[in-house]
Ligand SMILES: *Cc1c(COP(=O)(O)O)cnc(C)c1O
């Protein structure tokens with residue numbers, strides 16, 4: 001079952017209409033994100049002839065914020081940022097071993113919106129919306145419509161957390177949880193953080209990379225209240241940066257603000273053919289992250305999800321890249337190279 005995630009930001013961006021508050025910048029950015037392939041190519045001075053094999057008819061539509069397009073190189077059909085968002089006809093190929101739920105999300109769903117795969121942490125599907133549509137997304141076929149849509153609907157599912165005291169960390173994921181407005185997002189995060197056996201919370205997000213203005217002062221204040229408030233629950237934020245060119249001034253500034261407000265910053269990247277499949281690109285990525293105060297946590301071997309086979313690299317390539325990173329970078333700046341095997345008790349560390 002596929003879910004069309006195209007309705008875009010308005011669904012979760014808060015009240016609309018003439019009586020509404022002035023629209024915040026990030027919500028405008030999301031609304032104005034590029035949704036047309038021809039517009040995207042036009043902005044980059046590229047023609048369809050230079051990029052054979054495109055197909056924009058997927059039910060997982062093109063979505064790219066303008067802030068991200070600005071970091072792409074004009075005239076370069078092989079730009080590593082462009083490659084992450086470009087819908088290709090190859091996505092329609094049926095490839096052996098690539099399925100709809102490669103990572104076993106389905107069997108790990110407990111109550112609507114709650115995935116409990118690993119003993120001590122539960123993952124909440126906070127929303128199906130994202131700031132960008134990454135073509136290699138491992139949840140591109142996820143049935144998001146089954147997850148709770150409002151705080152009231154979460155009531156029932158959150159009771160699962162109350163009944164499972166072995167869960168000491170709750171992860172807000174999706175989709176991208178920062179697609180929710182601050183009131184909803186921190187309503188959920190606050191509820192989770194107030195459980196006595198939950199000692200940490202985590203957010204998985206690509207927003208700081210895609211639309212840095214999402215990290216507004218209201219967000220930072222609410223973050224600080226959880227991190228340094230009376231109960232003081234650490235907030236771990238896992239970013240998703242795949243290439244050094246995604247790290248620019250606005251992202252570095254946002255990382256500083258997040259750290260000042262108490263977040264501990266990690267990154268997860270995916271090893272992607274044509275994007276970051278060389279030693280040099282991984283080295284530059286890890287250095288750039290470390291310089292921005294972000295720990296490269298995981299480098300993922302691609303999850304074998306239908307429509308993503310053209311991004312897959314040999315596992316041996318990843319191993320050799322990471323082995324060499326380890327000889328050149330600080331210990332903390334070398335990510336763990338992992339793959340997810342459905343049914344296992346944790347991610348599987350390859351190296
Ligand atoms: C990856 C994942 C986590 C987090 O795993 P860590 O190794 O702690 O980062 C938690 N829940 C689910 C369902 C996951 O896929």
Ligand code: SF4
Pocket residue numbers: 129130131132133134136137138139140174175176206240
């Ligand atoms: S931001 Fe994450 S969930 Fe959203 S499309 Fe990209 S990889 Fe998938």
